[in-house]
Amino acid sequence: xxxxxxxxxxxxxxxxxxxxxxxxxxxxxxxxxxxxxxxxxxxxxxxxxxxxxxxxxxxxxxxxxxxxxxxxxxxxxxxxxxxxxxxxxxxxxxxxxxxxxxxxxxxxxxxxxxxxxxxxxxxxxxxxxxxxxxxxxxxxxxxxxxxxxxxxxxxxxxxxxxxxxxxxxxxxxxxxxxxxxxxxxxxxxxxxxxxxxxxxxxxxxxxxxxxxxxxxxxxxxxxxxxxxxxxxxxxxxxxxxxxxxxxxxxxxxxxxxxxxxxxxxxxxx
Amino acid sequence: xxxxxxxxxxxxxxxxxxxxxxxxxxxxxxxxxxxxxxxxxxxxxxxxxxxxxxxxxxxxxxxxxxxxxxxxxxxxxxxxxxxxxxxxxxxxxxxxxxxxxxxxxxxxxxxxxxxxxxxxxxxxxxxxxxxxxxxxxxxxxxxxxxxxxxxxxxxxxxxxxxxxxxxxxxxxxxxxxxxxxxxxxxxxxxxxxxxxxxxxxxxxxxxxxxxxxxxxxxxxxxxxxxxxxxxxxxxxxxxxxxxxxxxxxxxxxxxxxxxxxxxxxxxx
Numbered sequence: 107x108x109x110x111x112x113x114x115x116x117x118x119x120x121x122x123x124x125x126x127x128x129x130x131x132x133x134x135x136x137x138x139x140x141x142x143x144x145x146x147x148x149x150x151x152x153x154x155x156x157x158x159x160x161x162x163x164x165x166x167x168x169x170x171x172x173x174x175x176x177x178x179x180x181x182x183x184x185x186x187x188x189x190x191x192x193x194x195x196x197x198x199x200x201x202x203x204x205x206x207x208x209x210x211x212x213x214x215x216x217x218x219x220x221x222x223x224x225x226x227x228x229x230x231x232x233x234x235x236x237x238x239x240x241x242x243x244x245x246x247x248x249x250x251x252x253x254x255x256x257x258x259x260x261x262x263x264x265x266x267x268x269x270x271x272x273x274x275x276x277x278x279x280x281x282x283x284x285x286x287x288x289x290x291x292x293x294x295x296x297x298x299x300x301x302x303x304x305x306x307x308x309x310x311x312x313x314x315x316x317x318x319x320x321x322x323x324x325x326x327x328x329x330x331x332x333x334x335x336x337x338x339x340x341x342x343x344x345x346x347x348x349x350x351x352x353x354x355x356x357x358x359x360x361x362x363x364x365x366x367x368x369x370x371x372x373x374x375x
Numbered sequence: 376x377x378x379x380x381x382x383x384x385x386x387x388x389x390x391x392x393x394x395x396x397x398x399x400x401x402x403x404x405x406x407x408x409x410x411x412x413x414x415x416x417x418x419x420x421x422x423x424x425x426x427x428x429x430x431x432x433x434x435x436x437x438x439x440x441x442x443x444x445x446x447x448x449x450x451x452x453x454x455x456x457x458x459x460x461x462x463x464x465x466x467x468x469x470x471x472x473x474x475x476x477x478x479x480x481x482x483x484x485x486x487x488x489x490x491x492x493x494x495x496x497x498x499x500x501x502x503x504x505x506x507x508x509x510x511x512x513x514x515x516x517x518x519x520x521x522x523x524x525x526x527x528x529x530x531x532x533x534x535x536x537x538x539x540x541x542x543x544x545x546x547x548x549x550x551x552x553x554x555x556x557x558x559x560x561x562x563x564x565x566x567x568x569x570x571x572x573x574x575x576x577x578x579x580x581x582x583x584x585x586x587x588x589x590x591x592x593x594x595x596x597x598x599x600x601x602x603x604x605x606x607x608x609x610x611x612x613x614x615x616x617x618x619x620x621x622x623x624x625x626x627x628x629x630x631x632x633x634x635x636x637x638x639x640x641x642x643x
Binding site: 165188191212213216218219223225226227228236237239240267268269281 | 514537538540542543544545546547555559560562594635636637638
């Protein structure tokens, strides 16, 4: 599956995505609300299978990082550890500057999954309100949820049941739910994996726009290399859990990778 | 087990105003044919009295107040028994669905008890309670317990774990998680249990009243048999059918109100 995806994309198309991205990319200079993130010697095993073998990684505040790799390489595990969904075996993940580790609130970190995971028995607006966490009983909960819903372009669907929405719309509600608490780190686990190609493109634009607007630190796990290149400031490749090979793509489309698998793109750029 | 037991017709075939009446065509036709068959003597009234005779018998009993009293007694027994058995079943279903310890502790025992037909306990129940009210309530509660217990348990166990994880990520407390995710998720299955239980409720009550009672619909039918009042016997049977239908409709209305989010219950 993994390799199939990689080879099925013509190299010229990859190159064109890197070089001639339609929207000229600008390195972000705006003040970011995102949190920086440091990972040191992170290890995680499931039974005797060691999935992550000592990962070191620093993500600056407000950066959009994509993590790619084959199925089972541990990229989703890494994301779940960052989001605090699973327990760390060894090593550490810290948010904020090294000198002053931040006390993070649960609302600061949000995850979006491949499945929308909406409550079928709550209206669209109610589903977005779930994202407010402990603030969901506050007086402005409605207003905030409506704002987030407008942000993802579904203001007119607020009173619908999730079951009548299309796959793309459901995923947008899920995005609204993740955004409503103004998170400072947003982790995406294959968020567009189940969408058709056209919906995926418009969702990519939406993701990029909200990231620009809100300035959170974004971590995207995907198996789609083209998507990673299209969205991220920086693409990380995880291979066999141990090594993290890195490649840098600035928003201007410069690539400075040095791994064979990435050299293809570099050669074209 | 599915909540959807009838596929709704496509819009073009639906006639909204007549929709509610369509379901009564067959029962009314049966009664009409039956009336004709009785009047023409095709069916001897000794075997089956004409619907008009049954109606007359009903009218007489209604005037004497006997009918209303017996229906009320049966209805009361059914509801109280249902409430008792249903609540206990629901409570056990919740406990065993939410707690592994509770499930380990009680589930095996409950499964063993479940496999004893509860009507087989009638002799024992008569010895314990006589032909008192408590005997009937006990039997109804016991019969109703299991479908509600099993379906509540099943409903809770099959709530999408991804939704539960989502709820936890978004900081729901255990109480909120139950109220907003687990309970609504289990509700369709609980309703299946309720509808099964309603069927068992009538069955149990009627058997109990026929065997050991001094009032109620079942008793009325048995008394009528003693005096060869076949029209009253048939009347009781018809009332059972109506009451059963009523209970089922009530649960459907409740379903529609609480499961309006479910695609199967949405107006098209």
